[in-house]
Amino acid sequence: MTDFTRTKSRFAIPDGVVYLDGNSLGPLPVAAADRVGRMISEEWGKHLIKGWNVAGWMTQPRRIGDRIGRLIGAAAGTVVVGDTLSIKVYQALASALELNPSRRMILSDTGNFPSDLYIASGLLGSLDRGYELKVVAPEDVEAAISETIAVLMLTEVDYRTGRLHDMSALTRKAHAAGALTVWDLAHSAGAIPVDLAGAEADFAVGCTYKYLNAGPGAPAFIYVAPKYADTARPALSGWMGHHAPFAFDLDYRAGPGIERMRVGTPPIIAMAALDAALDIWDDISMTDVRHASIALADLFIREVERRCPELTLASPRDGKRRGSQVSFRHPDGYAIMQALIARNVIGDFRAPDMMRFGFTPLYIGEAEVLAAVDVIADVLNNRRWDTADYRKKALVT
Amino acid sequence: MTDFTRTKSRFAIPDGVVYLDGNSLGPLPVAAADRVGRMISEEWGKHLIKGWNVAGWMTQPRRIGDRIGRLIGAAAGTVVVGDTLSIKVYQALASALELNPSRRMILSDTGNFPSDLYIASGLLGSLDRGYELKVVAPEDVEAAISETIAVLMLTEVDYRTGRLHDMSALTRKAHAAGALTVWDLAHSAGAIPVDLAGAEADFAVGCTYKYLNAGPGAPAFIYVAPKYADTARPALSGWMGHHAPFAFDLDYRAGPGIERMRVGTPPIIAMAALDAALDIWDDISMTDVRHASIALADLFIREVERRCPELTLASPRDGKRRGSQVSFRHPDGYAIMQALIARNVIGDFRAPDMMRFGFTPLYIGEAEVLAAVDVIADVLNNRRWDTADYRKKALVT
CATH class of the missing domain: 3.40.640.10 (Type I PLP-dependent aspartate aminotransferase-like (Major domain))
Incomplete structure (x- = not known):
């Protein structure tokens, strides 16, 4: 079995952030900065043109x-x-x-x-x-x-x-x-x-x-x-x-x-x-990833539907007919997503009304799913999204 | 006037290397590794998907x-x-x-x-x-x-x-x-x-x-x-x-x-x-770059022709009709270039017989040109290139 507590430690996710947007941009692997730094300083810097062969x-x-x-x-x-x-x-x-x-x-x-x-x-x-x-x-x-x-x-x-x-x-x-x-x-x-x-x-x-x-x-x-x-x-x-x-x-x-x-x-x-x-x-089994990701997404759907009935599921309910993301529709989806991001629950938005949440077990577990639903329920049930700031469109949505 | 001693300090060129291959791959700017490292750790690592807007x-x-x-x-x-x-x-x-x-x-x-x-x-x-x-x-x-x-x-x-x-x-x-x-x-x-x-x-x-x-x-x-x-x-x-x-x-x-x-x-x-x-x-004037590069290349041509008559100039003699590189032909150009590179004078080779040397005043001065010619003359005049090792073709020439 893939040990997903171990894989989580291989990503540099900021404290307090629940990152549900790996379907748009994956988070930083801990090893990436050093690896790129070595490539630049050792390979390019020292080998110069010879890097094409020796590196x-x-x-x-x-x-x-x-x-x-x-x-x-x-x-x-x-x-x-x-x-x-x-x-x-x-x-x-x-x-x-x-x-x-x-x-x-x-x-x-x-x-x-x-x-x-x-x-x-x-x-x-x-x-x-x-x-x-x-x-x-x-x-x-x-x-x-x-x-x-x-x-x-x-x-x-x-x-x-x-x-x-x-x-x-x-x-x-x-x-x-x-x-x-x-x-x-x-x-x-x-x-x-x-x-x-x-x-x-x-x-x-x-x-x-x-x-x-x-x-x-x-x-x-x-x-x-x-x-x-x-x-x-x-x-x-x-x-x-x-x-x-x-x-x-x-x-x-x-x-x-x-x-x-x-x-x-x-x-x-x-x-x-x-x-x-x-x-x-x-060291990862893609079958394990698949099972874990469906379980996380199923949990997310169940909890969101229970606590936030004004959101409409836009993804197939059957996990086998979905990829690794879940989307909910709301006419004010853009502002809601901005409010979530401001509270460190990071998903994204696709016009006209779709909020997307990605579930990859490499760095997301049940605790993160439940924490995210708490924030979503708070934002929805207390209309915390309903401000001019959150409605302001950014260049990249 | 552009201060080319100052620009040289902005590149991380290994000690003892005369790098005449900026026409193929420029050397590492000192600031690049830190800049990329910051982009990775601060922008990608901390902003995640938000980097598209905030960074x-x-x-x-x-x-x-x-x-x-x-x-x-x-x-x-x-x-x-x-x-x-x-x-x-x-x-x-x-x-x-x-x-x-x-x-x-x-x-x-x-x-x-x-x-x-x-x-x-x-x-x-x-x-x-x-x-x-x-x-x-x-x-x-x-x-x-x-x-x-x-x-x-x-x-x-x-x-x-x-x-x-x-x-x-x-x-x-x-x-x-x-x-x-x-x-x-x-x-x-x-x-x-x-x-x-x-x-x-x-x-x-x-x-x-x-x-x-x-x-x-x-x-x-x-x-x-x-x-x-x-x-x-x-x-x-x-x-x-x-x-x-x-x-x-x-x-x-x-x-x-x-x-x-x-x-x-x-x-x-x-x-x-x-x-x-x-x-x-x-802070660089391209006109200054041009004047300095022609002067360096003219010096190189003059000294190479004086000391290595078996090399044939392949570039225009008139600096105004050249870019920023000088090429010499030799039937064994590939092996000669390998011998030069082994002695830290780095140019490159283009089939069938062309040795290329780039002269950019950003990190090359008269001292480097004369040092390079010394090595070229030694390799040519003592047939130091004439070994099986130097004739062995690499993937990238």
Whole structure:
């Protein structure tokens, strides 16, 4: 059994804070600051340009990709790290469309993270040859999979409600209809067990700053199924994905397998924080994480509904159909969340009315859940949120 | 006058090292480790998700973009930071092509950094509608500008030889022929005075890990001329470039001006190092940098040619026609460079036979130039490079 009291000590969470926003930005791993400091002072400072070889910088995107791969059911050599999630969505979608050249339809849903939809429409605007992006409600996705679909592009866990798609079943149906799949694991990696190989997913992408705790704007990752790894054409064909980057040929030749999904020079300082954050996962069972996270979220739902009837559950009640977050709706959700944050219960808000609370057992236990509900009940039942200060919108909500 | 003894003290260069590879990776600014450490421990660790507002993370790509803008002749609000240089090349080229829709030819040269050419061919592969990438010798660029060219895409300073294009004259000729320009400033920003506004450049991109000293894989930047900033369509339309990212609309609407060239969540840890590195430039005159760098490079050329006649100068002899680096050819350049590095004179090598030495007066003075030449002369004149060890190729050359 995973010892979650031990994992909690590996995070530097300020005293008194109940941090329920790991679904947006994971907290600081204790080891990250030293690790980044060493990378800067010892590797960059002392090795200078030699760091690319002697400190292994150049091979990190693959090495760290393999560490993430173990958390998402991806074989060694099928995941690579770099860029941002939006860039990785672009790469995956562009390659997937070309692997299904006779079709012109992308299917997605309104529960996909908007940036994925924006990236798709930007790509289609460039291609300008009759492609269409069809966006249906999450519950209508399965029925909308037809033989006109080139690519099914979904986020597995809905960023607003936490609703969980059945990756395996939808991928199977997509394949039966002749479509490829692009799965966004932003709210899955580190939150729930993922089995990309078992589900026969074609492409997957994700970020590392949520449940993987690698810091604000940490690098993203991309997975390509082995069957496509050597044939997918990289749309963003940067030198790091070249077969021989340091030959400096004038012509592009895609590197072997997943290497071709690398683009530019890898972000070494940021990867040091990511590498430190991944150390925490070495002794953890994702099945234990899943069980504990469902139990915490169930407890939270039960207690909130009992004490704050004016909040409406927006997440599936069945824990198996949720990711690792719970959302409640309230017309004044924004101001309520500001009042909670002012009282050190930190969740976040998504327009128009959704309050999100993430439950990761790595640093949240029953005591934190009950403490959070006490504060929520106090804020709700005494209308402590109803002030001009809490209604004032910040740049980032 | 810029006091270059003072700037040298702002870098943590190991004792005894003569670092002539700032054209590949700038050395560590003394202030960077503390600055990044503070960002991690104080901002991420204590503010957690609130850092996006209270620590100003969300607006950093523009704020730091403006700091870089001052070094390259770009007005406030025309430069934004993020991603890698290859990604920024893709954005600039994709937008520029659409702004010149009736033409199908991109003109570049063999002195462009290969990744720029790779990115162009990847983009053209996606567009798949008759675009052509024409790559000529650097000295033939001017004559090749014709009324069939949609976009002239060049790196201002040749990464191998240091040869400097005349940005102003070539842009003028391109415009007269009805073409747009994309300038890569990888070897210009922080090395030589650049006047994007004065040259009427349309798009420009660059990296910050060379002469701007922001660390391995540090974020890149993009400039869009004000006349196109509100009309350029972003091909990589991520949520950070959306008009209202936190409205989470399903449809993309490009943000105002340069904001639309943002893509994904900004890399905050890496930007802390960049911000610290840019502090060094606050008291520096780029004209002083230019004069001092030419004087150092001229001294180096004179002394190397006098003492090592078997080396062939590959850079322009006229300092005004060079960037801030000097290259010499030798058939055994790779092994010679390894021997130099083993003796703490650090330059680098570019296939097939080019040894590069960068001269930035921020941390290099006459004493370092003469010390480097002593070592080069010893290695050459005593064939100290001629060992199996030095011939053994590393992953990164």
